[in-house]
Amino acid sequence: MNSRHPLWSSPFRPFYLLGTTYGLLLMLVWLGAHAGLWNLPDAGGSPWLWHGHEMVFGFAAAIIGGIVLTALPSWAGTEEIAGRRLALLVGLWLAGRLALIAPLFARLPAVPGAVIDCALFPVMTLMLLPQLLALGNRNYRWLLPVLAGLSAANMIFHAGSLLSDPALAALGLRLAIYSIILLYVLKAGVLTPIFTGNALRESGRGGDIPFIPRFDVLAVASVLLLAGVDLAGLPAPWIGAAALAACLIHGARLARWRGWRVADVPLLAAMHLGYAWLVVALALRAAAELSGALPATAWLHAFNVGALGLMMLGLMTRVTLHHTGRPLLVPPLLRAAYVLMFAAAVLRVSVALWALGSDWLALSMLLWASPFAIYLALFGAMLWRPSLPR
Numbered sequence: 001m002n003s004r005h006p007l008w009s010s011p012f013r014p015f016y017l018l019g020t021t022y023g024l025l026l027m028l029v030w031l032g033a034h035a036g037l038w039n040l041p042d043a044g045g046s047p048w049l050w051h052g053h054e055m056v057f058g059f060a061a062a063i064i065g066g067i068v069l070t071a072l073p074s075w076a077g078t079e080e081i082a083g084r085r086l087a088l089l090v091g092l093w094l095a096g097r098l099a100l101i102a103p104l105f106a107r108l109p110a111v112p113g114a115v116i117d118c119a120l121f122p123v124m125t126l127m128l129l130p131q132l133l134a135l136g137n138r139n140y141r142w143l144l145p146v147l148a149g150l151s152a153a154n155m156i157f158h159a160g161s162l163l164s165d166p167a168l169a170a171l172g173l174r175l176a177i178y179s180i181i182l183l184y185v186l187k188a189g190v191l192t193p194i195f196t197g198n199a200l201r202e203s204g205r206g207g208d209i210p211f212i213p214r215f216d217v218l219a220v221a222s223v224l225l226l227a228g229v230d231l232a233g234l235p236a237p238w239i240g241a242a243a244l245a246a247c248l249i250h251g252a253r254l255a256r257w258r259g260w261r262v263a264d265v266p267l268l269a270a271m272h273l274g275y276a277w278l279v280v281a282l283a284l285r286a287a288a289e290l291s292g293a294l295p296a297t298a299w300l301h302a303f304n305v306g307a308l309g310l311m312m313l314g315l316m317t318r319v320t321l322h323h324t325g326r327p328l329l330v331p332p333l334l335r336a337a338y339v340l341m342f343a344a345a346v347l348r349v350s351v352a353l354w355a356l357g358s359d360w361l362a363l364s365m366l367l368w369a370s371p372f373a374i375y376l377a378l379f380g381a382m383l384w385r386p387s388l389p390r
Contacts, residue, residue, distance in 0.1 A: 006386045008083050011069035012319050013383045014090045019062025020372045020380075022097065026054055027369040034362050041100070045166040049157075049173070050100075055304070056176045057154055058097055061120065063312050064183065065089065068143065069124075070319055071187075076140050078131040085127060092120045114158035121151040142186050142220075149179030171231065178227035181303065184278065185223050185250070188311060189216050192257055192271050199262050209257055219253050222246035226285075240289030243299075247282035254279060266330040270314030270338045277306030277345055284349070298352040305368055306345030313341055313371055320379045325388035331378055337371035344368040 007013050030051060033040045040047030069089075073080040081089070099113030125147045132141050153176035160169030193209040200206035226242040259272030281302035288294040313334075321328050344367035351361045 004083075007384055008086050009387075010323055011081055011086055011089075012066040012316075012323060014086065015062045015066030015069075015093075016316055016320065017376075017380060017383045018090065018093070019059055019066065020376045022062065023055075023059040023372050024369055024376070026051070026059060027365050030365060031362060034358060043100075043157075043161045043169065045164045046169075049161070049166060049169045052173050053157055053169075054097075054100070056173060056180070057117065057120075057150075057157075058093075060180065060308065061150070062093060063316065064180065065093070065120075065124065067187075067312075067315050067319065068183075070323065072128070072131070072140070072143075075190075076131075076135055076137065078128075078135070081127055089120065089124060089127075092116075092123060096120060110162055114162060118151070118154045118158060121147050121154065125151065143183075146179050146183045146186075149182070150176055153179060175227075175231060177300065177303070178223070178231070180308070181278070182220070182223050182227075184307065184311065185219055188271065188275055188278075189219060189253070191315075192259075192268075192275060195271070196257050196259065196262055196268055199265055199268055200258070205261050206258065212256075215253065219249050222249045226282075236289040236292070240286050243282050243286035243289060247279055247286055250275070250282060251279045266335050266338060267314050267318055267328060270310045270317075273338075273342060274307045274310035274314065277302055277310065280349075281307060295352050298349055301348040301352050302345065305348045305364075306342070309341045309345065309368060309371070310338065313338060313375065316375060317379075320382055323387065324382045326382070333374055334378060337374040340367050340374075341371045344371075 007017075029038075029040065032038050033047070041050045043050035043053060069081050069086075072078045096117035096119070099116040125144065128143065128147070132144060135141075153172045155172070156175060157169045157172030160166065160172060193211065197206075197208035201208060222242070222245055226239070226246050229238045229242045254272070254275050257272065257275075259268070259276075262268040262272070281299040284294060284302055285299035288296050288299065317330060317334060318328060320326075344364050347360065347364040347367060350356060351364055
């Protein structure tokens with residue numbers, strides 16, 4: 001391995017490249033299973049759990065890793081993980097994917113594969129821990145419980161898979177989703193108002209958006225409360241009340257950021273619309289638990305496709321352009337990608353709410369995959385090649 005290759009100069013390069021590629025492969029695997037060409041691998045007694053695991057710990061883990069590990073040096077001034085250390089993290093991610101696929105082709109013991117797949121986030125934590133503890137700003141240490149939650153979630157999932165206990169495996173996936181939501185709320189709560197305030201000031205439409213620390217703490221606490229009552233298995237009214245409170249808090253938070261004033265700025269519009277999908281997801285969760293009339297999974301699709309998909313695309317675009325020395329100009333085709341992701345979220349939630357059928361589900365999956373294919377086509381070479389002179 002040539003550790004001086006541009007690919008290993010910054011975490012976003014290999015993780016975005018591999019994450020988007022793997023996400024597209026997962027969609028091809030799912031569509032092939034939908035067409036009856038093959039069966040999805042089994043995990044914890046259910047092929048859908050395998051699909052969920054790989055979407056979280058395969059696709060999303062790579063994109064999240066690229067975003068977080070690139071943002072820390074820029075915002076906190078920490079040493080960037082690059083070269084051989086970055087190659088180690090990428091190698092662990094790849095080994096985890098291969099470890100879960102290999103048993104399909106050979107009779108290999110499952111335990112070593114589970115151990116390999118669970119190694120990424122603990123090793124990442126060990127790399128980041130000294131840097132985070134040395135920072136004067138303790139807010140960055142919120143990353144540690146997120147990484148701990150993802151580490152524990154993967155271990156719980158594999159325990160359920162090895163024991164053929166789908167309920168335990170599903171619990172691991174739910175913990176992973178809440179860990180990602182916590183990171184989402186923390187990161188979006190900083191980046192969205194800062195970028196929006198900068199745009200408002202530069203365009204003469206307004207000034208900076210002030211932070212209200214106590215309100216931000218309340219927003220984080222609402223997510224932790226919802227996660228706690230859900231993972232503890234408390235009665236539906238408790239979960240519904242916690243989801244409703246979180247919905248109202250995050251709705252008010254979103255309104256403070258005045259996203260309608262930057263609706264003509266694609267990068268910012270994607271971030272605001274993504275956060276709006278988080279509010280929708282919490283509203284769907286509250287309605288499902290309090291009324292019992294909505295499917296319990298609709299809120300997950302609103303978050304995973306709408307909130308996470310749009311925020312990922314927006315941040316991946318911004319990071320790739322900025323860190324490769326290019327202006328923050330979104331190509332028209334990528335603007336179309338944002339629209340496709342929004343449409344994918346609408347259709348995926350509609351499929352869950354009104355049981356539209358497997359063909360509509362397949363279409364929503366294609367709509368989800370298309371934006372990442374567009375990103376890869378437009379930016380893939382940028383990830384591989386040297387940055388432009390600044």
